[in-house]
Amino acid sequence: MSASLVLSDLYLYPVKSLGGIRVTEAVVEARGLRHDRRWLIVDERNQFMTQRQTADMALLKVQPAYNGFLLVHSARPDLLPLYIPFEATPERTLFVTIWDDMVFAWRGAPEADAWLTEALGRVCKLVYMSDMVMRGTDGGEVAGHVSFADAYPFLVIGEASLAELNSRLAQPVPMDRFRPNLVFTGGAPYAEDTWREFQIGELPFRGVRPCGRCVVTTINQETAQKSAEPLRTMAPYRTQGNKVMFGLNTTGPGRGLLRVGDVLTVQKSAE
CATH class of the missing domain: 2.40.33.20 (PK beta-barrel domain-like)
Known part of the structure; x- marks a missing residue:
């Protein structure tokens, strides 16, 4: 077999x-x-967001772009695609909660936060998990x-x-x-x-x-x-x-x- x-x-x-x-x-x-689920969208309380509560996240499609960037498309014709890097830099940081874990994360660009907030109709922040974070199974x-x-x-x-x-x-x-x-x-x-x-x-x-x-x-x-x-x-x-x-x-x-x-x-x- x-x-x-x-x-x-x-x-x-x-x-x-x-x-x-x-x-x-x-x-x-x-x-x-590599690159799987290293980015996370969190709400104004730094709690993780998924389709469980925000089904419209399914409408945001991701594809590789060029020079180490991802392209995120919205179903809305008035929103131009969002470019985000495959990896973030530690310029801005915060703690976020995912299930029972609180982990350290690097912030994405402010433009990404604004784009996602507009696309999903609620306050959003984009954060990245660095290799330094140890989140267990x-x-x-x-x-x-x-x-x-x-x-x-x-x-x-x-x-x-x-x-x-x-x-x-x-x-x-x-x-x-x-x-x-x-x-x-x-x-x-x-x-x-x-x-x-x-x-x-x-x-x-x-x-x-x-x-x-x-x-x-x-x-x-x-x-x-x-x-x-x-x-x-x-x-x-x-x-x-x-x-x-x-x-x-x-x-x-x-x-x-x-x-x-x-x-x-x-x-x-x-x-």
């Missing part, structure tokens, strides 16, 4: 909860893929650090899992509802739930636990409209405890390079 598993897609989300970037290769670092279950991702450096989902879910839905949903980093082809639906140790190419990864999903999965990433699906359909057969599970939270090797087309090999699964 392992030989039939292949990395089919790689996604980066440079600004947490904004649109992702599909790439053909990505550098692996200690916190996950969720609950201290495993050693390692994470960016502004919710809990773990990587989220892995099989295309077969999405296909099985879509076979139950009146209206199929795309993979972007689940915001994975690593997508693979081959294997049975939900096979990734049980993976504990696996390799992609020559790089070792560790599956920690299935990912509990939130209302972001119910937000259309093109329109920002909410519905009951797919959580309503998944709940009867994908609930563990009080959470609906889809995808595998994963930690990685700390350094390396991933390419679409790399073979994925499972070494150890849960019994």
Whole structure:
């Protein structure tokens, strides 16, 4: 079975909860893929913002520009695109809160704060996580650090899992509802739930636990409209405890390079 598993897609989300970037290769670092969720939008109280509370964040699309910059587009024709660097500088700093963590962050440019405030209709600030920040993975279950991702450096989902879910839905949903980093082809639906140790190419990864999903999965990433699906359909057969599970939270090797087309090999699964 392992030989039939292949990395089919790689996604980066440079600004947490904004649109992702599909790439053909990505550098692996200690916190996950390079540039993944290193930028964060916070409110006037320095609390992190996501689509959970501000669904219109889905309408802000991100793409690489040039000379180390990102380009953020709004759906509003009156707003010119926003350029932000892949990395910030420590000229201005503050503490921000993400879930139960309070971490030190570098401020983005004032123009970025103003642009995001206009685009989202509420006071916003753009902040960056530097390499000096040590934010641990969720609950201290495993050693390692994470960016502004919710809990773990990587989220892995099989295309077969999405296909099985879509076979139950009146209206199929795309993979972007689940915001994975690593997508693979081959294997049975939900096979990734049980993976504990696996390799992609020559790089070792560790599956920690299935990912509990939130209302972001119910937000259309093109329109920002909410519905009951797919959580309503998944709940009867994908609930563990009080959470609906889809995808595998994963930690990685700390350094390396991933390419679409790399073979994925499972070494150890849960019994």
